Amino acid sequence: MSTVVRAAIIGSTGYGGVELIRLLAGHPQVEVTSVVSSSSAGAPIAEGFPHLNEIRTDLLDDVDPALLKSKADVVFIATPAGVASKITPLLLAEGLKVIDISGDHRLKDRSEYETWYKKEPAAQEYLDQAVFGLCEVYGESVRGADLISNPGCFPTATLLGLVPAVKAGLIDPASIIIDAKSGVSGAGRGVSLGNHYSEVNENFKAYKINKHQHIPEIEQVLSDIAGKKVVTTFTTHLVPMTRGIMSTMYASMTGNHTNEDFISLYRNYYEGRPFVRIRQNGVWPATKEVSGSNYCDIGFAVDPRTNRVTIVSVIDNLVKGAAGQAIQNLNLMMGWDESLGLRFVPVYP
Amino acid sequence: MSTVVRAAIIGSTGYGGVELIRLLAGHPQVEVTSVVSSSSAGAPIAEGFPHLNEIRTDLLDDVDPALLKSKADVVFIATPAGVASKITPLLLAEGLKVIDISGDHRLKDRSEYETWYKKEPAAQEYLDQAVFGLCEVYGESVRGADLISNPGCFPTATLLGLVPAVKAGLIDPASIIIDAKSGVSGAGRGVSLGNHYSEVNENFKAYKINKHQHIPEIEQVLSDIAGKKVVTTFTTHLVPMTRGIMSTMYASMTGNHTNEDFISLYRNYYEGRPFVRIRQNGVWPATKEVSGSNYCDIGFAVDPRTNRVTIVSVIDNLVKGAAGQAIQNLNLMMGWDESLGLRFVPVYP
Amino acid sequence: MSTVVRAAIIGSTGYGGVELIRLLAGHPQVEVTSVVSSSSAGAPIAEGFPHLNEIRTDLLDDVDPALLKSKADVVFIATPAGVASKITPLLLAEGLKVIDISGDHRLKDRSEYETWYKKEPAAQEYLDQAVFGLCEVYGESVRGADLISNPGCFPTATLLGLVPAVKAGLIDPASIIIDAKSGVSGAGRGVSLGNHYSEVNENFKAYKINKHQHIPEIEQVLSDIAGKKVVTTFTTHLVPMTRGIMSTMYASMTGNHTNEDFISLYRNYYEGRPFVRIRQNGVWPATKEVSGSNYCDIGFAVDPRTNRVTIVSVIDNLVKGAAGQAIQNLNLMMGWDESLGLRFVPVYP
Amino acid sequence: MSTVVRAAIIGSTGYGGVELIRLLAGHPQVEVTSVVSSSSAGAPIAEGFPHLNEIRTDLLDDVDPALLKSKADVVFIATPAGVASKITPLLLAEGLKVIDISGDHRLKDRSEYETWYKKEPAAQEYLDQAVFGLCEVYGESVRGADLISNPGCFPTATLLGLVPAVKAGLIDPASIIIDAKSGVSGAGRGVSLGNHYSEVNENFKAYKINKHQHIPEIEQVLSDIAGKKVVTTFTTHLVPMTRGIMSTMYASMTGNHTNEDFISLYRNYYEGRPFVRIRQNGVWPATKEVSGSNYCDIGFAVDPRTNRVTIVSVIDNLVKGAAGQAIQNLNLMMGWDESLGLRFVPVYP
Structure with missing residues (x-):
């Protein structure tokens, strides 16, 4: 080669x-x-x-x-x-x-x-x-592999937002609820009434509630990380925009953890990985802040009133949720720097 | 008069x-x-x-x-x-x-x-x-009142979607998680970077997580209905559209209830009320289906895997969430048909 | 009946x-x-x-x-x-x-x-x-007719913006250039790549330049009004929005006319007609100002530097450009007030 | 250095x-x-x-x-x-x-x-x-200059679409009418009611008709190219999108020219320049086809019925209309390849 x-x-x-x-x-x-x-x-x-x-x-x-x-x-x-x-x-x-x-x-x-x-x-x-190419979680296995299965867009945003907390035991996996939102490009280029401009514009809708094919993929990884079978509630929504995914995730905490606990844990977990950015306390990412780029940005909101944490994770579904992560996997396969050719700045505004 | x-x-x-x-x-x-x-x-x-x-x-x-x-x-x-x-x-x-x-x-x-x-x-x-003018719940008290407090937009969509289930005991109030989404008009006409077109368009963002001033209003009513203090998790998101609110609500069920159980309960609860429409099994409303109108449309998704129910409720924030419900309250105050002057068809597409 | x-x-x-x-x-x-x-x-x-x-x-x-x-x-x-x-x-x-x-x-x-x-x-x-049902121009012929041909959306916006000036001889018909823009609903509900959300959103495009089937309809009326054959240049564009048409029209003036001359002429021509509104000097209408309503709003910009006038005319393509004008025609056919059932306020914002 | x-x-x-x-x-x-x-x-x-x-x-x-x-x-x-x-x-x-x-x-x-x-x-x-840095027209003068005046966004799209035809005498400069459309980012990041999302979304409006400060800039260059004073009619419109400019331009032809004549002339004029792309016969560019990139794409529609030509030119207002062309100017100033660092593919969809 x-x-x-x-x-x-x-x-x-x-x-x-x-x-x-x-x-x-x-x-x-x-x-x-x-x-x-x-x-x-x-x-x-x-x-x-x-x-x-x-x-x-x-x-x-x-x-x-x-x-x-x-x-x-x-x-x-x-x-x-x-x-x-x-x-x-x-x-x-x-x-x-x-x-x-x-x-x-x-x-x-x-x-x-x-x-x-x-x-x-x-x-x-x-x-x-096939190696499941969620780079920041399974990147070690990608190196040298011949067949990579690139993760789905919803699983990428969701799992990068949940894995460190599940692994560290800060949240109860059985309590996880995932409320996901996606731009229209996630449904592909095929034409249908569901992506007709006049039907989507100025509209917000839920679809495939508890039926989306990305659910077993998310549960497979969470179960692997948790070391036991995890079942989740997962809802998808269509947002009147072209690109972007947000997963808003809810879970019961296993103790009186703070935002700082989560921030510190996640920064540690993703240390050295160029494409996951953890927001500071009190700030959450928006989809436009990663648009056109390979970043996954994550923020936290701990609620002492309910002892739950809300985790917000965003990606560009066509980049980190598809083509960008695929290239990141290629870089890892080849033993190159995983950010090679991917260090472009998000398109803003 | x-x-x-x-x-x-x-x-x-x-x-x-x-x-x-x-x-x-x-x-x-x-x-x-x-x-x-x-x-x-x-x-x-x-x-x-x-x-x-x-x-x-x-x-x-x-x-x-x-x-x-x-x-x-x-x-x-x-x-x-x-x-x-x-x-x-x-x-x-x-x-x-x-x-x-x-x-x-x-x-x-x-x-x-x-x-x-x-x-x-x-x-x-x-x-x-002041009478809290959530017409379909407290309408009896509105009749003849001199001071009506018109409900907030998020509370209207959320409470109409939760009250029958809480009242009937089909869900555990302590488990309620509310993931709400709103169009930009909900933030009013004052100018700010937060509603600058170039910042909002092609963007989806979370804001005021667990801090929104509509939270105590929701909890006040839920507590009243449940007969005990209810605390909720509530997240708001900004959708790149002008009008419309969706509340996607999650709760643990108290038994093996079905979609039909919820549909039947809600249709019964809202019988004779012209502005709440319950979707059939397997269908959920989208915001455009009520745009410009005074309707609140509601759908259900029971998940036997997790024994949770997902409830989807939509309104037009400026109509049922503000001006329309205010007129509905005026109609009730005056002893008129509550739909007087409000029976217009949603603007579609 | x-x-x-x-x-x-x-x-x-x-x-x-x-x-x-x-x-x-x-x-x-x-x-x-x-x-x-x-x-x-x-x-x-x-x-x-x-x-x-x-x-x-x-x-x-x-x-x-x-x-x-x-x-x-x-x-x-x-x-x-x-x-x-x-x-x-x-x-x-x-x-x-x-x-x-x-x-x-x-x-x-x-x-x-x-x-x-x-x-x-x-x-x-x-x-x-068939009577051509451009109500404000041919309304007299509509009364009592059995077959009405309702005008196209582009011709409605365009002709209401041009007819008074052509009839009064303020502009040279041979010089007319029409730059038209339409929301996506104008192309109907059939699905195609051309109205796929991800293709239309954040996009502005020209189509059917000099080939649109509304051109002969516009020229037929202008020729009738001018009393001689009129040929025009006509371009259509697709705007990333659902409803609304603007025709921006350019013509050479036959003399040193002012904005006030046009305003006065048009207000006189449309006197007593409820659905045409002429803007004051220095102001032009936007499509949102007529959205969901049967209004056609018109404004002018005379340019002494080039001795040309720019005329801006807007409608909601589905109302004044289709269903609304059809009802207006029904009202006229039946001898009713032409505004019967049509006096609703534009949906704003 | x-x-x-x-x-x-x-x-x-x-x-x-x-x-x-x-x-x-x-x-x-x-x-x-x-x-x-x-x-x-x-x-x-x-x-x-x-x-x-x-x-x-x-x-x-x-x-x-x-x-x-x-x-x-x-x-x-x-x-x-x-x-x-x-x-x-x-x-x-x-x-x-x-x-x-x-x-x-x-x-x-x-x-x-x-x-x-x-x-x-x-x-x-x-x-x-100051050297006027319209690279494809005045690029020779940019080399070695110390002060570059980067062209405005509307002038860039407009002039690249007009200069070859004016220079070659295919159109009558006195007949030029420019109907321009811009996304909202062109108005900058300052907040105002004019860029409030709820006011701009689902809206199309004209503004500053014949008053836009880019008019004298356009006329200065056209006069230079034509060798005589040129005065134009220029209208700007605001499109509900973030990025993109289209100039739709109309002019009377000086003879029976064809689309192929224009295409051939422009391809020749822009030969060797990497950022101007001329569309084939019967096709016109849309703004999304250059979004996020430094390209200016141009297409033609000759109309034998009126002996006019319609020229469509699109750019991304923030790239070729601002930052991208500024970098292109830097490249030329430094004697580098003018495309250095600018050869990225448009963001689509």
Whole structure:
């Protein structure tokens, strides 16, 4: 493998795929050599994405493992659920490294996948092989891996906000309630009445309450960290904005902990990790403060009246919640600085 | 008092005030005879509010109880906190009826007001006299009252979503967690960096966590309904939209209740009340479905995995959360049909 | 025909149709007796439009002229182009009055329709019979008519802003340039990438430059008023908002006219017409100032440097640009006050 | 001067200033050594701009030429009008290079500045010295200059869309009409009712018609290019979005030119310039296609019916319209590749 890694992106015409193109354009050690789309193969990518005019003049490739082998070292898969499980074995067999941004390799238990995704799960050997790429929690395992399962957007914001407290025993895992909110890009580029501008604008709605497919992914990690089965209450809401996720999380505290206790714990846990920022006492992050960037920002509000803590965690769903974390995983896989090519400032205002 | 009630609106240049003007323009038994603003007295109201051109050609009056007595039978007060407590005694002394949309007469305990509002509270006799005008819960007491304290926007959405379940004992009051979201108009028309378009747009943020002045108002009613002191966890968020509130509420159930149990209970509780609509099983309301109208729509999601229920309640903060409910209270005070002048269809899309 | 007119709405599941339902719910002399949708016939209308819960509990009817005859006196047609031309003859044959909100009966010249709409035009006799319902210009002809062609949204804003000046000869018709902007609801409820929230939000784009099907409609009226063929330059833009149209219009003046000349001319031309409001010197209307209402607001900016005038005209595309003007036409047809049921205040903020 | 240029930013707490910080963070040969704000000197910049947490930990400096001399080689001035004219002489006297993003050095005629800005103009010698930094038109003069006047946002979009056609004589300069639209960030970070979210959202409005201070700047350049005095009609509109400008421009053609003629002319004129992209026939750019980037995208629509051409030009007002072009000017001043540090992909969606 050369010092410049050649990358292919399957699903280049979705929001996760084009975000990979945007971010990798500035990466000093990665070159995107193939943009792939089964539905639009043969067309110039800039035709459907005019913002790429004169930036990418190449045509979309079809999904062809042998072709990808000839053009790339690593393949990002940014497709809807049910595609990566089929193509990953072929890509690995060609000796390619794979970073799967879809949900296909996240749940270790095949029956859970069937229950929540209503699709045929991946083969068990690939589920066993896949490393869950929540970089700040499982980063050690990412190094040298060949198959990474990139976490979902809600799990990323939620787990980075909960893991240190669960691990340290500051909160009761059985009490966790997660109230999540997402911008519209999280639902992808496919058209539906649900993302029609006139229906979404000036509207705020809840959806998939207790039914979202990211629930088992969150519980799988929390159970792993807690060392016992954790079940949560999880609600998702659609916010009239394009990018951004906030998870507002509630839990009963195991003692009279203070905001400072949480801040100190989290700063310690995330020490040396460039993309998690802990807010000072009395301040909570807003989604715009991480927009377009790979940051996850977290703040706390302890309430002595109820002995509960409220934890607020925000990310850009397309960056830290998808393409950005995927690149962070690539950096870790390759043994590079995990922030390589990712140190851009949030877009504000 | 004539069959047509003459109304004055103090605070006509705020969002609550102009919304009263909009709604009352179609009321068959109310005439707005005085629009009042201490800051802009003497100016034509249409100057600052061009949407009122040729609709209201009158000038703004100053705050003058004797003048108001000569022009009106009832006075709506739609000012920031701290004003109504001073002027209400003067208006009542003139024999005027008062509907206070501000927070000044909501908390029966003066020390609670001082704690949460950081201002001088109203005199105890007026707090005792004021009827808390949450129409569907305390409507009986509104009839014939002279001083109504109109509920806050968050308390309206929240309490209509919780009261039947608390009263019937289906949920444990000690477990209640309220995750509330509001459009920007809820913060009023005063300018600040917090409502600058470029700061709010494409942004979602939490604010005043566990510190919002609507918390004691919610707890006062829940405690009254539960027959014991109730303390809650309450978070507010700002949504990049102008109108609308959603309260997403979480509670532990006292038994194995189903969505149908909640739906049936709530439909029964609100029977005959025109402005509360209960969604069918598996469906939750969105804020746009009540926009511009006086409805409060409610839906449920029982989760057997955690034995918790999630309750979703939405209103238009300027209508059911302010001006609309104030008119509903006027209707009840006068012994009229509570929906008089309020039966307009939500503005969609 | 009874004193209460019974109305049917074909195309009740489009934005124009549901807006008719909203507006007619408050009309004192109209009852909507049938909501019609060929695509969703048999389903409760509130299923797809939850804001109508408990407001309309009826099922959608199919498009059946005999059924409509039995239930209605007048039929509003709010369908995409190409439908009204086929069904109108059947409805008129049943003795029903028809108000066509689609573009099918607007162009008197069949070949123009073919050129701009790329569809089969209506039969000439119906084009001849149809009265172009731009109320403030052709209202006299509407009275007693059986078939009204309701103007398009862009033509309504544009023509109300141009007709008095063209008629009085203050501007040179050959110099007219129209720069129009519309909210997204103007494109209807059908889903497409063009109205996907994530594509429209935080975006401003031009479309159909010199190709919009409203161009011949505008030129037909301007030619009629000017007494000679008028050709215009017309650009449409999509604004990231749901409702509202602004036409910014430029023309060379025929003399040294002032803002006051235009204001005076227009106020005179529209005297007694309740829905056109002329702004004072130096002030121009914004779309929000008419939102949700039937107003068309107009302002002027004469520029002595270039001897051109800029005319700004705004409407709510779904009200004055569609459903509201259709009701205004019904009022005129029936000999009622043209503002009956339409005197609501713009929704602000 | 070292190979890394040290830069100071006066006005770091405005939108132009923080955008400079964002963009320069990725520039390989510039280090921002001082962020300056007279109003907030001494405070950490991240306090008011939480998106900069852990990115910039320094305190804001006061406006002090000697201090700036010790810390920087070049100073960007991103303040409101009236500040740069006073401080620029002091900075130049210290031997610093100055890039003025405000309007203070754009108009060569002092009386024009007084007329349009209503402020005291800069001294004539600095107006004479200042190079107008419209890179693709006057880039040759930028090389080696000490004082650059960075163009306004509207002039940048407008002039890049007009200059080649005016220079080549394809359009009649006397016929030019400019209909411009801007996102809200163009008005800066100061709070006012005009940028209150609830007033701007779901609203589209015209402002400063024929009165905008960018008019003389546009006319100065067009007159220079045309070789004779050019006067234009110019309207500005506020779009409910944060970033983006579109200028839709109309002009009478001097002959029967085609879209291809314009495309060919413009591609030729901008050959080798990385930041102007000309769209193919029948396609026009939207603001989102350049968002967050330094591109200016241009498209054409020739109308044989009126012999006019419509030209559409878009930029991100904070990048190509301010901070990005300022950096492009720095690159040119230094003799570097003009795209250094600016080759990022537009943020989409």
